[in-house]
Amino acid sequence: MNLNELAESAKSQLSQVTGLKPVTVTGTTKDEQGWHVSLDMLEMSRIPPAADVLGSYDVLLDDNGHIVQFERKRTRLRGETVEEKGRD
Secondary structure (H helix, E strand, O other): OOHHHHHHHHHHHHHHHHOOEEEEEEEEEEEOOEEEEEEEEEEEOOOOHHHOEEEEEEEEEOOOOOEEEEEEEEEEEOOOOOOOOOOO
16 A cells, blocks of 8 residues: 555544544654544634634554554644744
8 A cells, every 4th residue: 555545544444433634644654553644624614714623632553454442542733833943
C-alpha cells in the first residue's frame, strides 16, 4: 500500500468505528509495530465552523492497512492554534 491508500484506509476505518467524520490526515510514520497515522476527526459541528470540535487521533495499521488500535489524543476547536513540538 502507498501512503495515500494507508491514509484513506485509516480515515475510512476510524470513521466506521467511531461514527465520526474525518477532517484531515496530519501525519504518517512506520516502525516495527506498523503504520502510525495521525488524523483529525469532526466530533461536534458548530456555527460558526471555527467553533467545531475536532479530535486528534493516532491510528495504528498493520502492513495490510487494517486498524490494530487507535487512541484519541486530544480535542480542540477548529479555529484554535496548534503549537508544534520543538519549535520556538
